[in-house]
Amino acid sequence: MNRSRTLTVIGIAAFIFMLMPVFIVMWVSVTSSQFIAIPPEGYSLRWFKSLPENRSLMGGLWYSTWLAVLVSIISVTIGAMAALALGKRRMRGSGAIGGLLILPLILPSIIVGIAIYIAFFQLSTTLGMRLVPSTSALLWGHVLVTLPWTFRLLHSGVVTLGDNLDKASRDLGRGALYTLWHVNLPLLKAPILASFIFAFIFSFGNLEISLFLIEPGGITLPVAMIQYAHLGMDPSLAAIATVQIVLMAVLLWLAGRFVNVGRVMQRT
Amino acid sequence: MITTRPSPSRTDSVAGDVETPALKTDSITKSYGSNLVLEELSLEVQNGEFVSLLGPSGCGKTTTLNIVSGFLQPDSGAVQIGGVDVTHTPAHKRDSAVVFQNYALFPHMTVEKNIRYGLKAKRVPREELKERVAWALRLVDILELKDRYPGQLSGGQQQRVAVARSLVMRPGILLMDEPLSNLDAKLRAELRLELKALQQDLGQSVLFVTHDQVEALSLSDRIVVMNRGHVEQVGTSREVYEHPATVFVARFMGVENVFELTRDNDIYQTAGGLHFPSRLMGPEVSAVGIRPSMLRTRAEPVEGWTGWASRGEIRSVTYLGDTVRYEVAVGDETLAAISSDTHSVLDPGSTAYLHASPESLLPLAT
Numbered sequence: 001m002n003r004s005r006t007l008t009v010i011g012i013a014a015f016i017f018m019l020m021p022v023f024i025v026m027w028v029s030v031t032s033s034q035f036i037a038i039p040p041e042g043y044s045l046r047w048f049k050s051l052p053e054n055r056s057l058m059g060g061l062w063y064s065t066w067l068a069v070l071v072s073i074i075s076v077t078i079g080a081m082a083a084l085a086l087g088k089r090r091m092r093g094s095g096a097i098g099g100l101l102i103l104p105l106i107l108p109s110i111i112v113g114i115a116i117y118i119a120f121f122q123l124s125t126t127l128g129m130r131l132v133p134s135t136s137a138l139l140w141g142h143v144l145v146t147l148p149w150t151f152r153l154l155h156s157g158v159v160t161l162g163d164n165l166d167k168a169s170r171d172l173g174r175g176a177l178y179t180l181w182h183v184n185l186p187l188l189k190a191p192i193l194a195s196f197i198f199a200f201i202f203s204f205g206n207l208e209i210s211l212f213l214i215e216p217g218g219i220t221l222p223v224a225m226i227q228y229a230h231l232g233m234d235p236s237l238a239a240i241a242t243v244q245i246v247l248m249a250v251l252l253w254l255a256g257r258f259v260n261v262g263r264v265m266q267r268t
Numbered sequence: 269m270i271t272t273r274p275s276p277s278r279t280d281s282v283a284g285d286v287e288t289p290a291l292k293t294d295s296i297t298k299s300y301g302s303n304l305v306l307e308e309l310s311l312e313v314q315n316g317e318f319v320s321l322l323g324p325s326g327c328g329k330t331t332t333l334n335i336v337s338g339f340l341q342p343d344s345g346a347v348q349i350g351g352v353d354v355t356h357t358p359a360h361k362r363d364s365a366v367v368f369q370n371y372a373l374f375p376h377m378t379v380e381k382n383i384r385y386g387l388k389a390k391r392v393p394r395e396e397l398k399e400r401v402a403w404a405l406r407l408v409d410i411l412e413l414k415d416r417y418p419g420q421l422s423g424g425q426q427q428r429v430a431v432a433r434s435l436v437m438r439p440g441i442l443l444m445d446e447p448l449s450n451l452d453a454k455l456r457a458e459l460r461l462e463l464k465a466l467q468q469d470l471g472q473s474v475l476f477v478t479h480d481q482v483e484a485l486s487l488s489d490r491i492v493v494m495n496r497g498h499v500e501q502v503g504t505s506r507e508v509y510e511h512p513a514t515v516f517v518a519r520f521m522g523v524e525n526v527f528e529l530t531r532d533n534d535i536y537q538t539a540g541g542l543h544f545p546s547r548l549m550g551p552e553v554s555a556v557g558i559r560p561s562m563l564r565t566r567a568e569p570v571e572g573w574t575g576w577a578s579r580g581e582i583r584s585v586t587y588l589g590d591t592v593r594y595e596v597a598v599g600d601e602t603l604a605a606i607s608s609d610t611h612s613v614l615d616p617g618s619t620a621y622l623h624a625s626p627e628s629l630l631p632l633a634t
Contacts (some may be wrong), residue, residue: 167339168372170359172386172437186376 022245029238036233047239057240060224064204067220071142072199079150079195087158105148109208116141117212133215141209146202150195153259157191190258197255201248288351290315290473291336291441296345298331305331307497313441316471320484323494329477333443336475338362350440365439367447371430373418380414383433404436424455444476448483460486481521485509493517514633515555523557524604528634541599548576548626555632562628563605565594566621567614575625582620585613596620
């Protein structure tokens with residue numbers, strides 16, 4: 001065997017090793033039995049069909065979806081404003097501000113979660129009103145951890161765009177707002193859509209922050225799944241996991257149509 | 269090819285008061301930190317005049333353009349467009365239009381939409397807007413490209429769109445930032461001719477930034493030669509080429525033989541031992557320039573020559589087709605000479621006599 005052949009084989013092996021759990025979950029989800037077992041005793045779609053009646057998991061799914069949509073909108077808006085402010089021209093401190101926005105990326109999410117909890121808790125006692133656990137605290141926590149992604153994606157888009165077209169637009173008699181709306185935003189469509197998708201994916205999958213900040217009646221899907229698992233494993237979990245896997249795959253594929261996903265992940 | 273048609277509307281015409289210059293800068297100064305980029309620069313572009321800012325990179329010509337267009341604020345001094353002080357007017361409210369070096373076309377808009385972009389901001393009535401866009405498209409001969417996107421056009425076509433997009437605004441002053449530098453030589457020469465014809469037909473006032481002296485010479489009514497943030501010389505193409513005022517302008521205009529002089533009674537001399545009699549030079553001359561093409565190189569001295577002459581030795585000979593280029597050593601100096609006599613070429617190492625007429629000795633300030 002030559003070198004490149006060996007590398008190919010190792011590559012495929014690593015790939016299989018990484019994706020194995022995902023395949024096993026999908027495999028288990030189509031079992032016909034009451035229990036999780038490999039290999040399944042028979043095949044059926046009964047666990048998918050019964051999912052809509054599973055109130056805790058479905059509640060989590062919808063709650064997570066709405067939360068992720070809201071988080072994405074806020075995160076993309078803030079990220080775009082920061083990217084436009086810092087990416088168009090060099091100013092004093094732009095490097096530091098950019099670094100600060102990326103910081104949550106290198107902090108373990110669990111620390112961010114604890115930090116938000118403690119900070120909001122202290123604030124609550126000072127203000128005499130309950131700030132945690134609450135949906136708004138959860139929302140801001142998620143925005144915080146998705147912001148590095150949206151900011152970076154949009155920042156590189158803005159830098160690539162440069163300020164030539166802004167100059168041309170101003171020269172032709174257009175003010176800043178018109179230029180933003182008719183030149184910059186249309187040309188940043190791809191990174192805006194991609195960062196929206198990334199924010200959605202990271203909010204949807206986040207467990208660590210949610211654990212600290214959820215309030216009763218507002219349980220996200222990952223937390224709902226943990227609670228469900230405590231009561232006993234059944235193939236419903238595999239079914240809902242499969243739904244998530246497919247959803248994420250579709251979203252990543254969509255994002256890939258707008259930006260080079262590999263390159264975005266690489267820059268971590 | 270250019271098809272020039274009269275503008276459909278001249279209500280906001282460029283032809284204003286004859287006495288008021290289209291553009292005037294009054295001793296503008298600009299520095300970045302301790303780096304002085306422009307020093308008290310004053311210049312004027314008259315109505316319908318084509319003025320070039322010529323100089324090497326870093327001479328401040330692009331900074332000047334950015335100050336005139338409103339992208340930069342001068343530290344001091346004033347800018348007037350059409351007699352109106354616009355020093356503190358933002359870029360989008362100035363009666364100027366820029367053709368950018370990289371064209372800066374909006375990639376997500378068709379050619380037609382690019383051209384309409386600025387007119388809509390001016391609230392031009394619908395019918396007039398249509399007419400003016402059509403006029404601009406025909407003006408630069410791109411009518412059939414109107415529905416294409418910039419990415420589908422060649423460099424030359426993009427250049428035309430950029431020119432049309434600016435001209436459709438009927439600006440009081442058209443600013444051009446090295447607009448031909450991204451094109452290949454042949455296309456550049458073609459577009460240069462077109463541009464000049466277009467400018468003359470429209471009577472458009474233009475300030476043109478370039479580092480290419482051929483471009484400046486062929487296009488301009490007047491040239492402003494800049495060096496390190498100040499003006500070295502202002503004049504017509506002929507004046508600047510034939511009578512460069514300074515050593516810098518002479519070198520920039522292709523005068524290769526430039527020597528600093530010291531005077532010793534009736535003789536000016538260079539450090540390397542060249543001599544120039546003062547009767548050929550005038551009273552107060554600090555440097556002299558001679559174009560290579562103005563030096564006559566002979567194997568024997570020309571009899572009865574009353575101009576400047578000197579004896580030297582041929583160092584190298586380069587055959588250039590139409591001409592032959594010699595490097596001739598006289599004393600410690602080396603002179604370049606270009607001869608159109610390609611038949612009797614002198615050999616390297618042989619003795620040569622250089623001759624220059626009194627008019628071809630260019631007195632220069634240092």
